Amino acid sequence: MNPANPDALADAPYVLLKRGLFERPGHHGYTGVLRHAGRFSHKEASAYAGHGDGVTMMLASEAPVYSPACWHETQVEDLLDLLRIEREAKAAAEARAAQLQPKLDEALAEVALLRDRIDLMHIERGELVRKNSALRDAATASAEESARELASFNWWQNKAADNANKLTQERARAAQLQAEVEAKDRALKPFAEALAIIERDEVVAFHTCGDEFEICSTLPSGEAPALLTLGDLRAARAATAREGQADG
DSSP states (O other): OOOSOTTTTTTSOEEEEETTEEEOGGGOOEESBGGGSOOBOHHHHHHHSSSSSSEEEEEGGGSOSBOTTOOHHHHHHHHHHHHHHHHHHHHHHHHHHHHHHHHHHHHHHHHHHHHHHHHHHHHHHHHHHHHHHHHHHHHHHHHHHHHHHHHHHHHHHHHHHHHHHHHHHHHHHHHHHHHHHHHHHHHHHHHHHHHHHHHTTOOOEEEEETTEEEEEOSOOTTOOOEEEEHHHHHHHHHHHHHHHHHHO
């Protein structure tokens, strides 16, 4: 068989047939079973085929499982051999599976353990999420409470500052009033003393001139008598009475 495009099939394997049988590998004999046939390149197969000696070539992928001249007994033997190979492969696979079964069971146990761990991690993650949420809520509530306490503190601080200012003002006012009282006391003292002299009947001399009068009391020798008006005496007497009521 000569392909229409040898370059396109140069890498494809070929088989050689002669007298209805496949050539074995290395051209060492013939066989009717395709799986025992040799595989040749296009160049090598072309060198043997088409020279009038009955050798033909075809793609191995297009060749029949058994050649035209393959005996029936050979086919049966090959089928039995394939069945044996299949059984051996199956037995080997089962033995290998049995050998691997403990490892598989161990791997499955590890997978189950990992699944349990993953489930536990999911549970723990949910618990952590819940705790984090609770912590965030607590932090928010604490921050709000701190803000309220700070606002209250600032209010009381401002209130204390206002009270301190008022206290300072009241103290200044009290000091001013005290100074005024002391000044009035100093101004009224002579009149109060004169009134006391009158009430003790210690007046030894009384002289009037218009709305003025002169009181001469038992004063130390050489001291001048006091010169007072009636209005001064009345004012001194009233001031003394008010002072006495205030003390009481």
